[in-house]
Amino acid sequence: MIKNICFIMGISLERMVLPLQLKIKKKNDFLILGSLCNNDLLLASQLTKMGFKIKIIRYRSEVDKLEDILLDDLGIDRKIITIYETKLSFIKECFSSRVIFNFSGSLVFFLGKYLFLLKFYFFPPVISYITGSDLMEEPFQKNLISRLYRFLFKNSYLLCLVPMKSYIAALKKLHIDRISFVRHPFLILKDKKIKKQKIKDTSKIIFAHISNIDWGESDNKAYRESTKGSDKFIRAFIRASRQFSNIKCIILDRGPDAINAKKIIEAANCSAFDWFPPCSQGELYKIFDKADVIIDQFDLGAFGGIAIEGMSYGKSLLTYADDLYLKGMFYNDTPPIFNASSENEILEKITYIAENPNILKDIGIKSKEWVIRNYDNSINFIDIFTMLDSKYGFNFLSKCLKKK
Structure with missing residues (x-):
């Protein structure tokens, strides 16, 4: 029914449904998955300063002793970080969020065979930042994980990556064009409060x-x-x-x-x-x-x-x-x-x-x-939302804030 209405109006299904998804009142504006060199904290810091409600979900193995320093440096409340427990609780968090920002293959492992939910009209739009083997190797193998990776990439609203020849070749094979070339986001600490190491042999x-x-x-x-x-x-x-x-x-x-x-x-x-x-x-x-x-x-x-x-x-x-x-x-x-x-x-x-x-x-x-x-922290990720604005014809971040 919705597809037929979109066809008659001459607009894409995504362009019609996305504004509705962003307007629905949810517990979180952004759900951030995975860490990728602590970039979940960097993104959370930027979006929190812009007035959004954020939640981060990580695997237990991604929690590091250095995290207290990072949280303090970025001014982030530790309460926004939770550890992945079960698929059911994770799915509830997904439907309680307006937008999902997925680092690497996190969503594949969090949802597993339930990844088909991305096809559901009112599942939150997914933005995926992908690097390395997640793009160049995982989608091209002959197993279930590879099929899930291909499904994730083809059903993300936007894939963000750095412009590398091997990445471009992989995208051509997958027939994916909804991409944004961005610099590898990176968390730069202004003052790394790490205990200095005693170097035994300074002649080396x-x-x-x-x-x-x-x-x-x-x-x-x-x-x-x-x-x-x-x-x-x-x-x-x-x-x-x-x-x-x-x-x-x-x-x-x-x-x-x-x-x-x-x-x-x-x-x-x-x-x-x-x-x-x-x-x-x-x-x-x-x-x-x-x-x-x-x-x-x-x-x-x-x-x-x-x-x-x-x-x-x-x-x-x-x-x-x-x-x-x-x-x-x-x-x-x-x-x-x-x-x-x-x-x-x-x-x-x-x-x-x-x-x-x-x-x-x-x-x-x-x-x-x-x-x-x-x-610098202030220039990362913003290009991603600018690309979304261009693709879907409205201010993506403003739509998320409309409920306030």
Whole structure:
């Protein structure tokens, strides 16, 4: 019936139903799912200041000891954060909210087989911010989870992501065009109240490989568009460590190719790597404090959360960012990074750093200034709502506030 009315009026079903959804009186204006580097707190802080009622739902494993510092820094009441319990209680929260903001695949795991509710006319509109394997790998496998991911992406009112070649290729395969290219949102603390670490050997330049170790050897499947290229860094660092005794690498034991990385390092009889277990975000800041250079990826061509987080802490960054990403996202404001992709290029950058350690402090200062300039709390997410206004022809946020 509703579809027939929309057809006669010559408007889309979404354009007709969405204003009605936003006007209905609900307990919460926004329901935020998942954390993604604590960006749920960042979004909640922005929307709370704008006068909206917010609720955050997380998995228990996403709660971190660092959270009290973050909540205090952002002025957020801890009461708005709840832990996921059952599907029934979660569905009730969904229908008690005007808009759902979903980070990565949170909604897939919270709803599971009940994800079909997204098709229900008066289920709240879903905005999904997606990154990494959630887009490039999960939708292309042959299992139930993959079908749920595809269903979520195709039934979200808007998909928000950074402009990466591999992301664009994946979207074409999925035939999805309701997208908004935005900068990877990131929470920048004005004053990180983290206890300083005692560094035993200050003569060493510390490189920190915190990202997943992945180059496609352990899961080299046809649906994969790219990897992190971790092996190129590991091989380059082994070569550099034979020439320079003043470098060391902290490397987290995580990712599909971690075992293969250990084999390469052991075969080379290299003692320049210190392995650390996977850690919480609070522990991660301690590693940032020890490090001089943060390592991200050498294949994707864009910054991950680790890259921005490390730079915001005043650290130098060694990674690969391609021209499409740099020009499309930052125009003429080029980030102060060590940009490399091939093993030889990475070796050249490590060599330059080892020979010129005094440059790192200045680059670290410039890195932090650049992140604050490009990722400050006040500029994130607003573009998302501007895109919704353009697509649906009205002020999205104003509609949410109409009930007041």
